[in-house]
Amino acid sequence: GGSIPHGGKLVDLLVRGDQQVEALKQRAINLPSLLLTRRHLCDIELILNGGFSPLDQFMDEETYNGVVENMRLPSGVLFPMPITLDVTKEFVDSVIATTDRDIALRDEEGNLIALMNVSSIFKADKDKEARLSMGSIDPFHPGVASILATKEYYIAGRLQGAQLPVHYDYNGLRRTPIEVRNMFKEKGWKNVIAFQTRNPMHRAHRELTVRAAELNPGCNLLIHPVVGMTKPGDIDYHTRVKCYKSIIGSYPEGLAELSLLPLAMRMGGPREVVWHAIIRKNYGCTHFIVGRDHAGPGEDKTGKPFYEPYQAQENALKYESELGVKILPFQMMVYVANHDRYYPVDQVPQGEETSNISGTKLRHLLRTGGEIPDWFTYKEVVGILRESCPPRHKQGFTIFFTGFSGSGKSTIANALNEALLASGSRAITLLDGDVVRTFLSSELGFSKDHRNLNIKRIGFVASEINRAGGIAICAPIAPYEESRKFARELVNNSQGGFVEIHISTPIEVCEKRDRKGLYAKVRAGQLKGFTGIDDPYEAPQNPELRIDTTNTSVKDAIHQILDYLTKEGYLTQ
Ligand code: PPS
Missing domain, CATH: 3.40.50.620 (HUPs)
Structure with a gap:
């Protein structure tokens, strides 16, 4: 049934029969392996199963140039998009070193997807490819960005498919x-x-x-x-x-x-x-x-x-x-609305008023828990979207304190933990500096690299807590902007809000308090590389909050933080 495939015949490159597939796998064992990226896997799935017919391999040099310049395959058949397999110079060298130029294409689990006999190796002309196929060389264009990010060389050659890329979701709906x-x-x-x-x-x-x-x-x-x-x-x-x-x-x-x-869009x-x-x-x-x-x-x-x-x-x-x-x-x-259709x-009939909700508006309504009207979508769809994009007061978030030793971070973190537990029901994890250094970073010292690594680990744990909908309260010194930024990005990528609070109590005040007697040790020459004394502290430029505890009580500090969280929608009144 249905239409004639593009170019006349549906491509099907999968080798049939258990023995034949087994033989392919055996041959692949001693060949150079290429680890396919996500985009390669999408592309090869549609090459092997015929979705890109009449294309039956990644594009060789002639095909690539024809497609980029004229949207045509060498046969003259219309094909608008370059489909290429990009590799490094090192990989090209390892292919040239083989006698028959066979390579194994694998997914990241090591599954063999196909054998390829390399017959064309050429350098990508990324600028031309982007300019002609995307009409732009601006890396702001996601298709251009992905062309610019490809490796230097393209390779192509006959494919023998061992299996389609493996999926564990919706197999009943992923039809070839x-x-x-x-x-x-x-x-x-x-x-x-x-x-x-x-x-x-x-x-x-x-x-x-x-x-x-x-x-x-x-x-x-x-x-x-x-x-x-x-x-x-x-x-x-x-x-x-x-x-x-x-x-x-x-x-x-x-x-x-x-x-x-399973298409990789450009x-x-x-x-x-x-x-x-x-x-x-x-x-x-x-x-x-x-x-x-x-x-x-x-x-x-x-x-x-x-x-x-x-x-x-x-x-x-x-x-x-x-x-x-x-x-x-x-x-x-x-x-x-007047016609309810x-x-x-x-x-649109003359004079009638129209309504529409853009994707951006919808995301805003979801984030703020705003009402999504029935004329726009279905109740079930709203439910599914709300579950995957809950309003802030149901999402996880990270409170990230930073400041000198003795600035009051731990005290405020503990008090905030209690206040949140008393008023809400979300799970909270307190990642105090000392706890982290005991259980997560016990082998680390206080060099710049170790401090950065320590903060990255804290950011990772916090982001996973947020992903599961929990609140993470972190209270390290975190003296470097680089790793604070890294932690913020991890958290934002896992649907969490990142609230950075600089406890900006001056070093003199911290030293005067000297709760743990550490500053005295520093002055006595028993402790070196201490933050704020003989080790750097890069104060955050744009923290969500800044609190100096010199003249602010713990109660007031907590008040300020809870106010901020409520104002931003993380807590309900
Ligand atoms: S960092 O820089 O963020 O990785 O530091 P952090 O994990 O918060 O650890 C700081 C606590 O370790 C103790 N300590 C030191 N702090 C700063 N500099 C040096 N050289 C140092 N050596 C040990 C100190 O007790 C810090 O705890 P707090 O709670 O901040 O006082």
Whole structure:
């Protein structure tokens, strides 16, 4: 069933039969191994299973140049996106040293994915590749950034597939092109409209896809979201797949199916849309929906979009007849409250007011726990999104104290711990300097490297606590900006808020207090390299709070901190 594959024949590079696969693995044992990156794994999955047909290997030099310059394979067939395998000079040398130039392509677990007979080795022309395929050399463009980050050399050659990259999630929904085609055949689907997405789906998407089917009688729908790599900052695919599974039930019986695509997107707009259509054609689809800003990379540093909003759509239409896939151009869908329904923005009845919620607005509503209206999405979808992106008062966060020995960090940290335990129910871990140095960093001393490493470890533990929804209170000296910044980034990457509090009590006051008698030891020459005396302390430039305990009581300090946390939404009143 379905359309003719691009270039005429569906590629299938997997070796069949247990013995044959075993023989391949045996041969691979003594070959140079190349560890495939995440992007390589996405690309090779679609080369091996035919998703990129008629491409049947990573691009050799001639193919690469033709695709970059003219969007064509040497055979003349349209193909817009360079698909390359980048390696280091050292790896090239190790390939040249072999007699027959066979190498083993493996995933990070060591699983053999394919054997490759290297027949083309060439230097990447990254500038030209970015300029022509992405229309930009600005590293702010995620596709350009990823080209610039590739290694110096590209290699290519015949592939023998041992297995597709291994996945442990949603295997029932990760259908290959042949499996999708078989599914269409079983269902008796002749004409299928594909819908590409890298975002959660809401009512507008459901309306748009149903409308596409209504306007093209006899067509069914394949909801075909990307679960490989999408734009950095996108909602993770686990959350999205939960949304898709939920929304697929809202379609009229028998109209739509969901299948997942392990594609590594490049965010290349006009070229990428043509590539997406080719891929869907290989999966047996006959029609392809292209909306506003398809595969758009967003804006550059100055806030200017890399592409015009309908540039991708126009390019898809330009190649429509050659592609042999019917392009269904759509304007953005907006909600008209007076009619309680969605319209394409260019077909809104005159004088009617429209509403819409952007992705940015939605994220804001989720973060602040704001209300998300029923006209916008489905209750179940809201529930799934809220769970993966809880409001701040349900999220983990890190309180990171920094300051001299004896500045009052530990005292305030302990008091804050008690105050939070008394008023809330979130789990709290207190990572005081002494505790950390006993259980986490007992082998470390007080050199710059060791102090930095100590803080990085604290940041890592705090980030894991935050990931699980808990509060981490840390109270090391943390004299260096470098490792404080590192800790902040780790925490932010695990969905935690990072609240840096500089306990800025001057060194003279700390020394006068000298609770542990350490300053006396320093003055007596028994302790060297002591922070603030004969070792550096880089005061934080922009801490969330700064508290000097010279004339501030512990009670007042706690008050200030709780006020800040409440104001920022980490605590409820
Ligand atoms: S760091 O720099 O953040 O890794 O330090 P930290 O883990 O907080 O450890 C500081 C505690 O170790 C004791 N101590 C020293 N501090 C500073 N400099 C030197 N040379 C030193 N040697 C031992 C000191 O008791 C610190 O504890 P606090 O609680 O800050 O007084």
